[in-house]
Amino acid sequence: MVLPRLEHVGIVVGDLEAAKAFFAELGLEVEGEGDGEGVMTVSGRAVDRIVGLAGVRSEMVMMRTPDGHGKLELIRYRTPSGPAGDPEAPANAPGLRHILFEVADIEGVLERLRPHGAELVGEVVRYEDSFKLCYLRGPEGIIVELAERIG
Known part of the structure; x- marks a missing residue:
């Protein structure tokens, strides 16, 4: 199927x-x-x-x-109320851990999201000659990966 x-x-x-x-x-x-x-x-x-x-x-x-x-x-x-999640769960914890969005300007997006509580998990990294990538924590500790195509 x-x-x-x-x-x-x-x-x-x-x-x-x-x-x-x-x-x-x-x-x-x-x-x-x-x-x-x-x-x-x-x-x-x-x-x-x-x-x-x-x-x-x-x-x-x-x-x-x-x-x-x-x-x-x-x-x-x-x-009904549910159990509390762990907003500090690391990227390697079991379960749905992150969602990725492709963006045009990774630094600009980070600046716009910081007032909404976004914090980098690691750092912005150039991955080979294909993308700039980073993980950030959003609301409730949700990890969002941003990818900016380069090259």
């Missing part, structure tokens, strides 16, 4: 507005209407059954890359 496409990646966050602002500054666009800010409330028995939890009430925002091919679903669970 051929997989038609990757629809989206879901990221659970505690501060939905901060995460939305961070990814908007990176260049992602809110998709859908929701409450006028793109926030949709999700709850009900079907949602409980899908996620395997009882009494789910969550808010989510779908954000897409400008080319329309990549999407992030940012989710804040109001109920």
Whole structure:
């Protein structure tokens, strides 16, 4: 069977507005209407059954890359409460560890994201003659890799 496409990646966050602002500054666009800010409330028995939890009430925002091919679903669970994550988890910890975005000006993007709490994990590195790369931590400790094509 051929997989038609990757629809989206879901990221659970505690501060939905901060995460939305961070990814908007990176260049992602809110998709859908929701409450006028793109926030949709999700709850009900079907949602409980899908996620395997009882009494789910969550808010989510779908954000897409400008080319329309990549999407992030940012989710804040109001109920039930979940365990705290580790916002300082290193890049080699098991689990989904980072997402990569190609950018045109890596230094410029870093400067725009710093007011949103972005901090470099390591440093900006020229990788061979193909890319400048870096890891940074965004909201909730999410590791975002930036790649600027060079050469």
